[in-house]
Amino acid sequence: MSGEREVEIDGDSAEVTVAVVEQTEGRLRIATYSSMVDGEEPAGVWLKEAFEERYPDVTIEWTVPEAGVNHYIQRAQQDAGIDVDVYFGLNVDDLVRIDDTLDEQLFASLERDRVERADRVRDDPAVEFGDPDDRVLPYDTGYISLVYDEGEVEGPESFEDLVDPAYEGTLLAQNAQDSDPGRAFLLWTIDAYGADGYLDYWRELVDNDVRILGSWDDAYSAYENAERPMVVSYSTDQVYTNRYDGDMSRSQIAFLEDQGYANPEGMAVFEGSENADLAYAFMDFVLSSEAQAEIAVRNVQFPAVADEHVDLDAEYDEYAHEPPESIALGYEELSGNLGGWIEDWAREIASQ
Incomplete structure (x- = not known):
């Protein structure tokens, strides 16, 4: 019928x-x-x-x-x-x-x-x-951003801030092979430093004791357990925090370079x-x-x-916070390149 x-x-x-x-x-x-x-x-x-x-x-x-x-x-x-x-x-x-x-x-x-x-x-x-x-x-x-505990650290303003000794041992990130926000954060660094420079930047992050966990759940759980004062997450984090009457001081948003990576x-x-x-x-x-x-x-x-x-x-x-500027690598930029970028990152960074 x-x-x-x-x-x-x-x-x-x-x-x-x-x-x-x-x-x-x-x-x-x-x-x-x-x-x-x-x-x-x-x-x-x-x-x-x-x-x-x-x-x-x-x-x-x-x-x-x-x-x-x-x-x-x-x-x-x-x-x-x-x-x-x-x-x-x-x-x-x-x-x-x-x-x-x-x-x-x-x-x-x-x-x-x-x-x-x-x-x-x-x-x-x-x-x-x-x-x-x-x-x-x-x-x-x-929008991928950083979420931080304002009682422990000041909100970083740039990618270069993250490799400063003042932020040593503060950041939790996710594995770009397995995690959507982790992959988006990696692509954000590629947008910032280019295909020829992003691995050098990540080596500096490693030297500054970035901790890379498998999934967003893994990284955010570690953040909630106060293992580190900053995590790669979303700029809407405060929506969730407010919904469940959480501690807003631990849900502060940092937009590096006044940007958020759209996902x-x-x-x-x-x-x-x-x-x-x-x-x-x-x-x-x-x-x-x-x-x-x-x-x-x-x-x-x-x-x-x-x-x-x-x-x-x-x-x-x-x-729900929107960044001053939204950026993202598009289909054409990623096509033919994405797999190689992730493989190189996994081999040189995630395996360390």
Whole structure:
């Protein structure tokens, strides 16, 4: 059966094809990362409940592959089947890694006319993927910065500050091979010092006793345990701290060079998905005003849509800090280079 009905969604009328719901008979399979579905009040749990309430005949099944998107790269290399429909949590470097590794596309090019709210995404480099095949819609973005304890250290203002003896033994960072913020911080140093100079800078960081841990969870847990007074994290850290009545003095934000490294997250439909209609319905729902507000607060990031399409309370605006300047290396700059940069860094820095 097919047809259309008009429904009211956060104040907007939208034509919804009945067949989108009825043809699924039950489930949309979505791969993501652990913090999207685990922990206190995660965004993924809210998205599942809200979407299933809107579409009672549909069930969302989240899955968290241990190796992230690499799990599906490996399955594609082995000509194994892909057992999910959507990937939720792609970064620009994920796309580059896919394209530098595979001959065939892992994700389908977007059919934007099937996502009515796609034009809500803000026109801002902080949410752009620069994908030549237009496979990804952003759903949020964050800025990599430093979070520090103002009772222990003064906020650094530059990369050079971090290699000054005054900051010896203060910084916690993440492994760029395994961690999104760790990789973004590495790329930020490449933007600052160039492909020919970033390893020299990292050698200075090592000499100044930077501590590199595996994941963001590892590094932030060490920070919470007061093992070091500064950690690579996100400029929205105070949103989380305020939400749980934490110590704001240990949630201060430092923007090196008055910059933050933009790290947009996006969603894409796997090539060959048999649930593409429902996948597009879900993507459209994610860009709704209600969903964008919930994702921003629960995932502690900035919305992907323009301000007029999302209503965030004054507390969020007070504690979510945007850098004076947003920077990021784009798809073209990373393509053909990302793997080598990370391998060289891992060999010379992370292995020490």
